[in-house]
Amino acid sequence: MIAILGAGSMGRLWAATLPAGQVAFVPRPGQAPDSVCYRFQPIDDKSVSVTVPWLQPGQSPDLLLVTTKAGNTLEALKAALPSIANSTPILLFQNGLGSQQQVAQTWPSRPVLAASTTEGANRPEPGLTVHAGRGDTWVGALNPVGHPLVKRVTQLLADSGLAVHPEQDILAKLWQKLVINAGINAFTAVLDCPNGEILEQPFYQRWINPLCREISHLLAAAGRPEHTPEALRETIEAVARRTAANTSSMRADVLARRTTEIDFINGYLMRLGRQHGIPTPVNQMLTEQVQQLN
Ligand SMILES: NC(=O)c1ccc[n+]([C@@H]2O[C@H](COP(=O)([O-])OP(=O)(O)OC[C@H]3O[C@@H](n4cnc5c(N)ncnc54)[C@H](OP(=O)(O)O)[C@@H]3O)[C@@H](O)[C@H]2O)c1
Known part of the structure; x- marks a missing residue:
């Protein structure tokens, strides 16, 4: 059983x-x-x-x-x-x-x-x-x-x-999903919009490139296959477009006043950065903004 x-x-x-x-x-x-x-x-x-x-x-x-x-x-x-x-x-x-x-x-x-x-x-x-x-x-x-x-x-x-x-290599699968969640979920929670709408928002456009640069450094430091920031952004945006009408679990949690999993998404990347001496100001900013919504 x-x-x-x-x-x-x-x-x-x-x-x-x-x-x-x-x-x-x-x-x-x-x-x-x-x-x-x-x-x-x-x-x-x-x-x-x-x-x-x-x-x-x-x-x-x-x-x-x-x-x-x-x-x-x-x-x-x-x-x-x-x-x-x-x-x-x-x-x-x-x-x-x-x-x-x-x-x-x-x-x-x-x-x-x-x-x-x-x-x-x-x-x-x-x-x-x-x-x-x-x-x-x-x-x-x-x-x-x-x-x-x-x-x-x-x-x-x-x-x-x-x-x-x-x-x-289940860690590779978990990392793939983490990258996408890190690039979509916090933005949808902060902006309170479905996945596809983040792409048009100045807040997303301002931060997505520096976020992808942080993730690219972290992937290399964690010994995962390397990805350029540009490739990461493309992957994130392809998923945001494919799931344009969806509400992410993080936005749903904020709307329902439940604790989000931000500490295990952008918060995890922030902690990993600390371990490896890699600055992660964008992951930190997104983590703090979502924590404040909670
Ligand atoms: N739902 C999806 O489509 C989906 C898809 C992919 C991955 N996931 C992942 O799967 C996990 C679960 O997601 P979910 O959507 O199923 O969340 P959920 O609906 O909130 O379910 C979590 C359950 O765990 C229970 N729980 C909390 N603390 C517990 C404890 N100490 N002992 C026993 N039960 C406890 C909760 O009970 P109370 O409500 O009574 O606190 C709740 O019933 C998350 O990490 C999520 O990211 C979910």
Whole structure:
């Protein structure tokens, strides 16, 4: 069975698509024992009712999916892991970077894997989870003990019917997404506009080139393949145009007064800059502006 820590949009998407009866949510300490019930709206089918039990004491999952926000992940795992076997693979779904490394460093003897997904899910009203966009999910190991389990974990997740692929270099996938999020999300939150509209805004036009120069230096310092600032800007703008009407998760979090994941996107880049002695004033400015919106 598959245990899911974090009964939010992502967690409910996987719980609704994995085979019924083989999934349970991991309770918070002292959580009420009632099952989690919600309606699930697939992309092109009628909505269904889903009931997911909580993991019971003594149950031993084959896999733990972690679908908390990046900022809650360490605390959530500290509470959950004492009752989960050391050999159970942990698959992290968080956006950005920083939280994955924290987990891998905190539990070096547990198999830690990460997923990068372009699936989209949201909860437009209480009790309803919507599969808002079909995508792909890549799964790869973050530590040596996770490596032999990548294929098995990929197979377990593929039982959902969603597209799941093993990935040799999951950090590369996480970095690709980080670069795009770093170049789009904070701007959409500060400017309070959909992705495509940032491109016309003077604030974006003023800062995108210096931001891409910072990211280009950081990629090289982190030992990732080098990208020119121009190539990074092109990639960011292609995604902003392709997703022009979308509201980024960061803007959605600000609008809903939820904590954003800025500390794991531009905030992560700012901290990485400090480690390597690379100035990152634009990442710092964007991080601070989004933190002030919170
Ligand atoms: N949604 C997407 O389409 C999508 C796509 C790609 C990546 N992701 C990434 O997936 C992660 C989850 O996103 P999401 O949209 O599913 O967020 P979400 O809807 O806010 O879900 C997070 C869930 O974690 C729960 N939680 C928080 N602290 C916990 C704890 N200590 N123990 C147990 N549960 C805890 C929250 O419960 P409460 O609400 O009660 O606090 C909430 O139900 C994020 O890193 C996000 O960037 C999401």
